[in-house]
Amino acid sequence: MSSLIYSTQGGRQLERVRLHSSCSSFLKEVQWVKKILNPSQTTRKSKTPGHGRQALAIDVRNLQAVASDQVATKKPEASGAVPYDEKLLANYVPVYVMLQLGVITLDNNLEDRDGLGKQLKELRAAGVDGVMLDVWWGIVESNGPKEYNWNGYRNLFQLIQECGLKLQAIMSFHECGGNVGDAVSIPLPKWVLEIGESNPDIFYTNSTGNRNKECVTLGVDKEPLFQGRTAIEIYRDYMKSFRENMSDFLESELIIDIEVGLGPAGELRYPSYPQNQGWVFPGIGEFQCYDKYLEADFKEAAATAGHPEWELPDEAGEYNDKPESTEFFSSNGTYLSEKGKFFLTWYSNKLLDHGDQILEEANKTFLGCKIKLAAKVSGIHWWYKVENHAAELTAGYYNLNDRDGYRPIARMLPRHHAILNFTCLEMKNSEQIAISKSGAQELVQQVLSGGWREGIEVAGENALSRYDRAGYNQILLNARPNGVNKEGPPKLRMYGLTYLRLSDDLMQNTNFYVFRQFVRKMHADQDYCPDPQKYNHYIGPLEQSKPKIQMDVLLEATKPIKPFPWNKETDMSIGGTGILASIIEKIFSLFK
Numbered sequence: 001m002s003s004l005i006y007s008t009q010g011g012r013q014l015e016r017v018r019l020h021s022s023c024s025s026f027l028k029e030v031q032w033v034k035k036i037l038n039p040s041q042t043t044r045k046s047k048t049p050g051h052g053r054q055a056l057a058i059d060v061r062n063l064q065a066v067a068s069d070q071v072a073t074k075k076p077e078a079s080g081a082v083p084y085d086e087k088l089l090a091n092y093v094p095v096y097v098m099l100q101l102g103v104i105t106l107d108n109n110l111e112d113r114d115g116l117g118k119q120l121k122e123l124r125a126a127g128v129d130g131v132m133l134d135v136w137w138g139i140v141e142s143n144g145p146k147e148y149n150w151n152g153y154r155n156l157f158q159l160i161q162e163c164g165l166k167l168q169a170i171m172s173f174h175e176c177g178g179n180v181g182d183a184v185s186i187p188l189p190k191w192v193l194e195i196g197e198s199n200p201d202i203f204y205t206n207s208t209g210n211r212n213k214e215c216v217t218l219g220v221d222k223e224p225l226f227q228g229r230t231a232i233e234i235y236r237d238y239m240k241s242f243r244e245n246m247s248d249f250l251e252s253e254l255i256i257d258i259e260v261g262l263g264p265a266g267e268l269r270y271p272s273y274p275q276n277q278g279w280v281f282p283g284i285g286e287f288q289c290y291d292k293y294l295e296a297d298f299k300e301a302a303a304t305a306g307h308p309e310w311e312l313p314d315e316a317g318e319y320n321d322k323p324e325s326t327e328f329f330s331s332n333g334t335y336l337s338e339k340g341k342f343f344l345t346w347y348s349n350k351l352l353d354h355g356d357q358i359l360e361e362a363n364k365t366f367l368g369c370k371i372k373l374a375a376k377v378s379g380i381h382w383w384y385k386v387e388n389h390a391a392e393l394t395a396g397y398y399n400l401n402d403r404d405g406y407r408p409i410a411r412m413l414p415r416h417h418a419i420l421n422f423t424c425l426e427m428k429n430s431e432q433i434a435i436s437k438s439g440a441q442e443l444v445q446q447v448l449s450g451g452w453r454e455g456i457e458v459a460g461e462n463a464l465s466r467y468d469r470a471g472y473n474q475i476l477l478n479a480r481p482n483g484v485n486k487e488g489p490p491k492l493r494m495y496g497l498t499y500l501r502l503s504d505d506l507m508q509n510t511n512f513y514v515f516r517q518f519v520r521k522m523h524a525d526q527d528y529c530p531d532p533q534k535y536n537h538y539i540g541p542l543e544q545s546k547p548k549i550q551m552d553v554l555l556e557a558t559k560p561i562k563p564f565p566w567n568k569e570t571d572m573s574i575g576g577t578g579i580l581a582s583i584i585e586k587i588f589s590l591f592k
Helices: 053-066 113-125 151-162 190-198 231-245 247-251 292-304 338-365 390-395 407-416 440-453 469-479 509-522 551-558 579-589
Strands: 095-098 130-136 166-172 203-205 211-216 255-260 372-377 418-422 458-461 497-499
Touching (some): 095 509, 113 151, 130 255, 151 166, 231 338, 372 407, 407 418, 407 551, 458 469
Parallel strands (some): 130 166
């Protein structure tokens, strides 16, 4: 057993404490205990007797009673380079934190620069590698076509650079306000919405005619409806302006990643489950292809296939239906028929081609920049464990037990030298309601394995904010599914992890203490490393997209392949349970 000793000698201090234990059921290590005591907080009155220094002393004695052996403190490192374990460093997974959705206001100003700067410095001190943020189309090009205003973002980028963090920038061509976790409202540019008033078919549409203004339908990708420009040309021009106006931040290598928005929430999918139209979990969602442009495209495709009589589905149910209540998704339903298979192939292929075209424009725009391109795929885990995979199908992922709906995407991405970014890394099936038939763990395993099988880098993020050890440990497992290799690179390793998101809740003492441990474990128990090449993350100039891959070649990847095996739990646990973890967190809770 062992004891934990720390000092509280005036002011706010950062103590580095190590705990050595001979009992494997306890924590192997407690690192970077921050803000152990803030004197300004200890003097305030408490409703509970014993708060303050006296209660702290009692808790320390209790801690020593259950863990009394030797004390180990670490002296400050000598000045100079930080020593790393080179073999363990090969297991390092960088951690980025997503900034608040409304960090840039609708009127294009950086909100609370001083407060944000303080938080960013705390992230840097915790070992965080960088941040990710949405660069909203609805803010930058709000005044009119090609009238770009980057002032707010330039101010923000300068602050991030001053704080010593790297930056992942999202080209956000969607509305903020209609999805889970959207705390602010940022609509599409006003001039785009005005075009939609006279031509509502520029928006995704469901079978009952409801329009979704979250983003522009992929049906107008090549339609010159926007004062002579197509939708893809709008996205291209926006990215070109970004490169021109952020050239100094690109050249200084502050920006290391450009995630290209490809649909709702920036994800390559259809807006099949919009909360602002009444969807609630775990509804199956609805197909979103009933605007006149996509409807005409389908009719043409059906006629070419020799079936001009085929129409878009009208029996696939409503947003909150269960699969078995619909004719389309029921046992032996339409989705298994020739007509249903044709529709689902067309629907998912349109999405795949949409992503391919926009990424090609992104590649042309950022050619030669030392950045990685990325595309985000949504973690639609509900109804995964039923044969029809209804919620995935309505979103555009034609994924069944005998058909892989994600590997074709992974096969397309390396053409543009792009990374696959996937969500819901924190989720376990047991955490979801039984009725949802969730397969979050199997879904993550399938998608990540598909990316690795196709030879691309795979990154990820949590879908919902989590501050608990169980959620962090599940992310750690997915980041290195076969664990750490103490002799060099692990068998499998994610390229990076983006944590959602920066908030006052995250920065609260107890939560941030656990988060610091999580970052340390993502780094394979190594200190923050400012040189990505040391953990095999070389970022060279972006190369030109390779020749277009024919659709039939992409669809060869629909053949299911057994995913890589996953360990049952991470070997880098931050200690999900136990007396010692509880006592440490109790100490911190005294100073919330």
